[in-house]
Amino acid sequence: MAKQGKEKNTRNKSKHTELIERIKNKKRVKKETRVERLKAITKAAQEAAKKANE
Template structure:
């Protein structure tokens, strides 16, 4: 029998999609931030080794 009334599960699906995109964006931004920090550290190390 078909379910009557409002659609099944559409609200939860949209919430889940929203949360998953938020999670993915957070992970991407954290990875980018980490890469930037590593670049700065590597540049400092290289400049110190060149000066010595």
């Protein structure tokens, strides 16, 4: 049988879900920007090494 009355904890669960999603998105963005920054650094280092060898 289903429970009678209003649902319990739905508001808190939705707030928690939004918070967790925000945190996951923030971590994902940080990881992506870090990878892009490292790629740029390695590319610059390779170009500098290439110019030094010439």
